[in-house]
Amino acid sequence: MNENELVLEDKIAKPGPLEISRSVSFNKELLDRIKKFTDSKGYSRSELVRFAVIKVLEANGF
Numbered sequence: 349m350n351e352n353e354l355v356l357e358d359k360i361a362k363p364g365p366l367e368i369s370r371s372v373s374f375n376k377e378l379l380d381r382i383k384k385f386t387d388s389k390g391y392s393r394s395e396l397v398r399f400a401v402i403k404v405l406e407a408n409g410f
Contacts, residue, residue: 372397382396382397
């Protein structure tokens with residue numbers, strides 16, 4: 349893992365062709381913003397990213 353990679357912990361990992369990668373790469377600026385927000389609010393970075401993905405999917409009708 350490099351400094352621009354955030355590992356997401358998937359508690360319901362389902363092996364197979366539909367498995368989603370557990371790491372996401374961000375540019376340094378975005379990762380720094382995520383770290384600053386999560387550190388100040390006490391949120392888990394994994395939970396924040398998971399929440400954001402769910403909201404984007406819902407907003408697009410999925």
